[in-house]
Amino acid sequence: MIRTRFAPSPTGPLHLGHAFSAILAHDMARGEVGAFLLRIEDIDRERSKPAWEALIFEDLAWLGLTWETPVMRQSDRMAAYGSALDTLWARGLLYPCGCNRRDILAAASAPQDGAPLTGPDGIVYPGTCRDRSDRSGPRPGDTALRLDMGLACRSLADAGHGDAAWSDAPLAGFVEEGDGPGHPRGAIAVTAAALEQTIGDVVLARRDMGTSYHLAVVIDDAAQGITHVTRGEDLFDATAIHVILQRLLGLPTPIYHHHRLIRDEAGKRLAKRDDARAISTFRAEGVTPQDIRRGLGLP
Ligand code: GLU
Secondary structure, three states: OOOOEEEOOOOOOHHHHHHHHHHHHHHHHHHOOOOOEEEOOOOOOOOOHHHHHHHHHHHHHHHHOOOOOEEEEHHHHHHHHHHHHHHHHHOOOEEEEEOOHHHHHHOOOOOHHHOOOOOOOOOOOOOOOOOOOOOOOOOOOOOEEEEEHHHHHHHHHHHHOOOOOOOOEEEEEEEEEOOOOOOOEEEEEEEEHHOOOOOOOEEEEEEOOOOHHHHHHHHHHHOOOOOOEEEHHHHHHHHHHHHHHHHEEEEEEEOOEEEOOOOOOOOOOOOOOHHHHEHHHHHHOOOOHHHHHHHHHOO
């Protein structure tokens, strides 16, 4: 049975891009005998507000969507994230990192290295704390924790993927069914070379949150039994991180559907602060849900 989800963060109003994601996921499940689930991604306690969450429910209901209850809320799930971090820590795959943005930029911009590489989370971490942090003892809860991507790739390769570490041979993969431009449909290989060079040691626990988007999304998609993840193509590169975390934690990999981004007339990506395209603004102006669907090219 197909299980899809929409996973908004309650940090601003839903806009047309969110509506597109939500409707695609909803219709995909409803077209089959499937389930459409909702997850409130509120690990950012500073920016998440109950009023935004209430508006999300209102907007989705107005769009004519229905979802399973209870709705999962990430702020209730800290224990699950903590136990995944414990597992990875016990395997020596995480290390504490005290670098701030400025430290990272300075280290990554060392003259001999040329322009710093950027990945899904910004500048690829230059590895400053990798060898100088203590990985023994209990997992520290008061510092950021990074995944040692090289070691993670080698541990997966040792676990049966042959010589896939350090190479372009597939270490893992996922099926892409989306219509986003710029990447092929079908089997997408995740290689150690790409993970190490273009993604690097991502943060899995932020100091202020105790988790991260990447870790939480992987654990929760598995906990909700999601079979198909539908989301914007801006997250395509991040999917490689999610697939590798699924392998490391022994979780299933859903099918991914990265869709095109909805842009404004000037071709700019819509942002949370772009209130002119907020669903609530359209509602107030008397636009109908059918108009929204039509405008998005949906039946
Ligand atoms: N909370 C994320 C967002 O609002 C969810 C993205 C995803 O993993 O589908 O973009």
